[in-house]
Amino acid sequence: MKNNHLIFKKIIKKEIPAKIIYEDKLITAFEDIKPKAPVHILIIPNIFIETSNEINKKNKYIFSHMFYIAIKIAKKKKISQDGYKIILNCNKNGGQEINYLHIHLLGGKKLKALY
Incomplete structure (x- = not known):
């Protein structure tokens, strides 16, 4: 399970197909x-x-950039007015399935609260 992060590395390197919505030097x-x-x-x-x-002092700028781009994508996908979720899972008990930092942007329908 520890090497499951390789799928994201391969997407970044374009070694496996993915429908890329946005990419820049920091994020995909x-x-x-x-x-x-x-x-x-x-x-x-x-x-x-x-x-x-x-996430630490050296790389914290990437995390804020991820959220900034998530909001830009929400606007582009026209889900910003009705609402959306940005979800971050951490480790096994937090629901993280791929051992590579990632956030989920979900929207386009009424989403249930998690609490």
Whole structure:
């Protein structure tokens, strides 16, 4: 399970196909292959960070950029007015399935609260 992060590395390197929505020198955003909503985009840093626990002074700018781009994509996908979720899972008990920092942008329908 520890090497499951390789799929994201291969998407960044364009070694496996993905429907890329946005990319720049810091991050890559692409459609989830098993969407949980009409809009389900994954946003990942282009450098490997395993979990949110590894965010530090040197790389914290990437995390804020991920959120900034998520909001831009929400506006582009026309889900910003009705609402959307940005979800970050950390480690096994937090629901993280791929050991590579990523956020989910979900929208396009009424989403249930998690609490």
